[in-house]
Amino acid sequence: MKRLRIAVFGYHKLGIEVAKHLAPTPCELLVIDSSDDNLARAAERGHATLKCDYTDDLELARAGIGRDIDLIFCLLPDEAQNVFLIISARVLDERLTIVAVSDSPGSEQKLRAAGADKVIDPFDIAGRRISDLLVRPTVVDVLDQTVFGAADLEIAEVAVTREGRLAGRRLLDASRLAGGTLVIVGLVRSGLERELRFALEAPEYVLTPGDVLMVVGPAADVLAFRAEAAAGDAQRAI
Amino acid sequence: MTAAPAHHLVRCCYALAASPGYRRTKRFAYDLLENPASRLRPYFDMAMCALILATVGLIIHEVKNPPTPFTLVFEDTVMYVFIAEYLARMWVWNDSHRLVIEAWERAELLGLPFRLRPVLAALLRQKWAYATQPMAIIDLLAILPSYRPLRTLRFFLLFRVFKLFRYTRSINEFARVLAEKRFEFYTLATFIGFVVFASATAIYILEAHVETSHVNTLYDAVYWAVITIFTVGYGDIVPKTPEGRLVAIVLVVIGVAVISFSTSIVVNAFSEKMQTMRDRRLYADTEKLHDYVIVCGYGRVGEVVVDRLVATGTPFVIIDRHAKNILRAKAQARLAICDDAVRAELLGQVGITRGAKSILCVTGDDVTNLYITLTARQMNPHIRIVSRANKSETVRKLRLAGADHVVMPYEIVGLMAAEYIHQPVASMALSGILSGERGMAMDVVLVAAHSLLDGRRIADIGFAARRLTLFGVLAAPGAVQRPALIRHPLADGRDFYFNPPAAFTLQAGDQLIVLGRELSIQHLRAQVEASALARRPA
Numbered sequence: 001m002k003r004l005r006i007a008v009f010g011y012h013k014l015g016i017e018v019a020k021h022l023a024p025t026p027c028e029l030l031v032i033d034s035s036d037d038n039l040a041r042a043a044e045r046g047h048a049t050l051k052c053d054y055t056d057d058l059e060l061a062r063a064g065i066g067r068d069i070d071l072i073f074c075l076l077p078d079e080a081q082n083v084f085l086i087i088s089a090r091v092l093d094e095r096l097t098i099v100a101v102s103d104s105p106g107s108e109q110k111l112r113a114a115g116a117d118k119v120i121d122p123f124d125i126a127g128r129r130i131s132d133l134l135v136r137p138t139v140v141d142v143l144d145q146t147v148f149g150a151a152d153l154e155i156a157e158v159a160v161t162r163e164g165r166l167a168g169r170r171l172l173d174a175s176r177l178a179g180g181t182l183v184i185v186g187l188v189r190s191g192l193e194r195e196l197r198f199a200l201e202a203p204e205y206v207l208t209p210g211d212v213l214m215v216v217g218p219a220a221d222v223l224a225f226r227a228e229a230a231a232g233d234a235q236r237a238i
Numbered sequence: 239m240t241a242a243p244a245h246h247l248v249r250c251c252y253a254l255a256a257s258p259g260y261r262r263t264k265r266f267a268y269d270l271l272e273n274p275a276s277r278l279r280p281y282f283d284m285a286m287c288a289l290i291l292a293t294v295g296l297i298i299h300e301v302k303n304p305p306t307p308f309t310l311v312f313e314d315t316v317m318y319v320f321i322a323e324y325l326a327r328m329w330v331w332n333d334s335h336r337l338v339i340e341a342w343e344r345a346e347l348l349g350l351p352f353r354l355r356p357v358l359a360a361l362l363r364q365k366w367a368y369a370t371q372p373m374a375i376i377d378l379l380a381i382l383p384s385y386r387p388l389r390t391l392r393f394f395l396l397f398r399v400f401k402l403f404r405y406t407r408s409i410n411e412f413a414r415v416l417a418e419k420r421f422e423f424y425t426l427a428t429f430i431g432f433v434v435f436a437s438a439t440a441i442y443i444l445e446a447h448v449e450t451s452h453v454n455t456l457y458d459a460v461y462w463a464v465i466t467i468f469t470v471g472y473g474d475i476v477p478k479t480p481e482g483r484l485v486a487i488v489l490v491v492i493g494v495a496v497i498s499f500s501t502s503i504v505v506n507a508f509s510e511k512m513q514t515m516r517d518r519r520l521y522a523d524t525e526k527l528h529d530y531v532i533v534c535g536y537g538r539v540g541e542v543v544v545d546r547l548v549a550t551g552t553p554f555v556i557i558d559r560h561a562k563n564i565l566r567a568k569a570q571a572r573l574a575i576c577d578d579a580v581r582a583e584l585l586g587q588v589g590i591t592r593g594a595k596s597i598l599c600v601t602g603d604d605v606t607n608l609y610i611t612l613t614a615r616q617m618n619p620h621i622r623i624v625s626r627a628n629k630s631e632t633v634r635k636l637r638l639a640g641a642d643h644v645v646m647p648y649e650i651v652g653l654m655a656a657e658y659i660h661q662p663v664a665s666m667a668l669s670g671i672l673s674g675e676r677g678m679a680m681d682v683v684l685v686a687a688h689s690l691l692d693g694r695r696i697a698d699i700g701f702a703a704r705r706l707t708l709f710g711v712l713a714a715p716g717a718v719q720r721p722a723l724i725r726h727p728l729a730d731g732r733d734f735y736f737n738p739p740a741a742f743t744l745q746a747g748d749q750l751i752v753l754g755r756e757l758s759i760q761h762l763r764a765q766v767e768a769s770a771l772a773r774r775p776a
Contacts, residue, residue, distance in 0.1 A: 181724060
């Protein structure tokens with residue numbers, strides 16, 4: 001599988017965090033900033049860096065936008081700069097995935113209008129998390145310590161493929177196939193509708209290629225399940 | 239010898255101190271009469287107000303009508319109620335038996351002889367301190383005229399109207415605000431006294447000998463001066479000589495100045511105090527809440543949290559230092575106080591040691607958050623503290639200061655970003671489930687003793703039929719390990735069994751973590767509780 005190439009624009013408060021969490025994942029990361037100081041700090045932490053003036057399309061193209069960058073994060077300190085960057089990048093590359101961060105209530109619409117695919121609202125997320133801590137402390141605790149923590153449990157997406165063993169089965173049977181150790185939480189149906197449906201809402205649903213299952217379970221079992229889903233029949237044929 | 243009665247008294251005091259009945263009674267009387275946080279007191283106050291208004295009505299009625307037997311009995315009853323209240327207030331004013339016991343123990347400790355007289359003197363001094371309070375004097379004056387030989391003092395019955403002060407909070411506040419301007423009022427009163435004295439003397443000297451003048455005595459002169467300086471001017475006494483008119487001119491001019499000055503003092507006093515009076519009302523409002531959340535900081539994060547607290551029906555109070563944020567909260571009719579949450583006194587006033595369940599430090603400033611966390615932890619070791627950190631270095635400091643949970647918005651973005659690019663669906667789904675979007679929720683169901691879950695195997699419960707997914711079981715603290723494929727010990731020593739097998743047996747005290755529609759979860763919970771009650775051994 002081709003490694004995702006990601007560019008992070010802006011190495012400030014947010015950029016530092018994003019780069020820190022992206023670095024250990026399987027992707028190629030490039031930190032882009034117009035300030036030498038910020039770039040020096042990024043280099044200290046071992047990130048690949050590039051100095052670039054985001055207002056200049058030529059420089060953006062030189063950074064790889066429109067060529068081999070798959071995804072960019074727009075984390076510049078000023079919203080107007082972000083909007084400018086999003087529009088410039090969108091013009092250069094139609095298929096680029098653009099992720100932006102909103103810092104005020106009205107800015108999400110603006111960023112989306114400029115062409116961002118995904119807008120993250122840090123304050124909204126933090127607020128939700130705080131209220132989760134208040135309303136369901138046990139659940140948050142358990143999830144933090146298992147799924148998000150050091151424990152072996154993980155949450156993963158498994159795609160239903162044409163040749164895999166999952167296609168054509170009912171959702172109910174798919175969970176049996178998972179060997180009893182995985183919990184199938186939900187699925188996203190193939191097609192335009194990208195909305196998550198919960199497994200227990202539609203146990204009779206028949207899986208079709210292109211669906212994505214969301215499962216939780218021990219990492220090893222998730223891997224095994226994924227392998228089986230991807231090429232179950234093919235393996236048996238061999 | 240005073241030894242014998244002294245010993246009796248001391249023994250009596252020890253008996254009182256040991257008696258739970260006595261303590262309960264006194265506590266009740268305190269709640270009824272004095273305790274500002276008591277729930278009984280407002281009803282008692284209202285009843286007393288009604289009683290006072292009824293007797294005052296009766297007095298007005300009796301001016302022109304002879305008393306009937308019924309009114310006489312009513313008068314007497316009310317008087318007894320007032321006397322009982324007066325004595326009860328004197329009783330709860332202090333703990334006399336404790337005073338005696340302290341004196342006795344001090345004497346014992348130092349090996350001195352116990353002498354009754356200084357102790358009794360101290361007791362009387364304390365009760366005297368009660369009796370000389372303005373409110374206590376008013377109480378007494380309201381009772382006295384009912385005593386038959388003193389009937390001539392019926393005029394004092396009007397003091398019962400003043401007694402209303404005791405029972406109404408707003409009048410008390412009014413008096414307190416004016417009392418703060420004591421210095422200005424003294425100055426003004428001295429000035430008025432001087433002007434009245436000077437002008438009354440002047441008009442007396444100038445007009446007392448004039449035939450046509452109405453100023454015959456010095457009392458007439460003082461009456462005229464007061465009526466003129468306060469710009470009432472009845473016109474029953476008017477100066478007749480040109481010199482007298484000059485005095486009147488000067489007096490009227492000063493009078494206007496005096497009135498505007500006193501008005502400005504009152505207005506000023508209230509405009510200065512208005513904010514604190516409003517705040518006091520807010521604190522009184524928080525006293526009515528239970529298990530509420532104190533939200534320090536109503537910025538972007540605070541607002542999101544409060545929105546969701548409103549949605550779940552959790553009571554809360556907002557504290558923010560910025561008037562702009564408070565206006566925003568008040569526009570949505572939310573309980574909000576504009577003050578600096580750094581002040582320990584303020585945290586005490588909003589009930590951090592009383593009814594608050596959790597406190598959120600979610601201002602945009604790490605220094606402030608840290609300080610609030612530390613203060614809150616010192617004031618209440620059991621409260622749940624959730625703090626926001628803007629820099630990663632602060633996380634450890636907040637934990638040291640006593641925060642139970644630290645949330646870092648920027649780090650969350652980093653995590654989200656990493657999750658999102660590799661598993662967009664899963665990361666969104668889990669956060670959606672947690673926050674109960676689209677009616678789906680992940681929540682906890684407690685396995686109550688003797689309920690339909692207690693001692694049953696997972697397979698027998700039928701989660702699928704209930705439209706629930708069992709995510710895992712959090713074992714009761716100290717429970718024996720059970721065979722299961724996946725077991726995770728948690729930080730608090732309890733075991734978490736993820737997706738337990740069908741043969742897994744539940745125990746009382748286990749917590750099920752289930753995923754499903756909120757309705758289904760509530761239904762299961764209700765069934766568990768009902769069956770626990772029904773099957774409980776007698």
